[in-house]
Amino acid sequence: MDGPDERAGTDDMNARDDEADAAGREGEPDEAGDGADAAESDDEDDADAAESDDEPELPPAVDLPSSLALPFLRNGDLEIVGRLVQASNTTLLVTITGDVPGRGMITAGAVYKPIRGERPLWDFPEATLAHREVAAHAVSEATGWQIVPPTVFREAGPLGPGMLQLWVATRDDVDILALLQSSDPRLRRIALFDAVVNNADRKGGHLLVRPDGIIQGVDHGVTFNVDPKLRTILWNWRGTLIAPRELQVLALLRPKLAAGGPLAATLAEHLDGAEIEVARARLDELLGSRTFPHPHPDWPAVPWPWY
Ligand SMILES: Nc1ncnc2c1ncn2[C@@H]1O[C@H](COP(=O)(O)OP(=O)(O)O)[C@@H](O)[C@H]1O
């Protein structure tokens, strides 16, 4: 077994520049015209949009309950409008247009992460990150905590199969560091959620404070590893008691995650059996100890950079 590595899970040690750059990588000149990979796709317009160097205009954020958002994301027409340039993988901004019951035809922003844009990581099986994001959303839904914005897996995206997540409106006047230092109680659920899904990359930029005050989390590609990899900025409550209401939610999660349970069935579409089994064990550990976890001694517990 490899030892822990600062870069594991968030960076890659053997990045291959071929497929990883499905839509061109920001900051690296594309000498051979090799946004190439993308140009090989049928849709040149999509490739052009994806290669733009400018921060794209943010797509429209439409607040939809997941019952409406999930079919909309699965079936709506997808158009690439830009790329998140600071992102480590190919993370594209798209619009989705479709008919939403009770709302008529709408266009909403979304994030599209094609599997072919994933940078290989030494400690995660290749081409699985988009699936992990969808699995994390399934756990979020099963808790009712609404931590992860609606997320689906789309087999036929313009750059191939990948995950699609509804774009969320965020406040830009929130000091995330102050939020962390104040142990804002809204973050407790996210800390518990991360413990269940074994999130290896909970940094400040992966917390979104919505205008209505709800805090959500994004970027769950490095979750559900079978080894303990919890790496987070949310250690404020380590070793302290989980509140009864929180514990109740975790207890309700247990039968859903049991073999044959509905959550386990959904996860099985995106994770392998061992990964689900170990997720169950992590949940049992939380239910047994009734406390927030401590950092693992053999693993870098805090992401760097933290934001
Ligand atoms: N669904 C979303 N709604 C609003 N903003 C988002 C959403 N997903 C990502 N972002 C923003 O985009 C940034 C990059 O996305 P992220 O998922 O972290 O990409 P990567 O996997 O490439 O790091 C996030 O830090 C966050 O600020």
Ligand SMILES: [Mg+2]
């Ligand atoms: Mg990220």
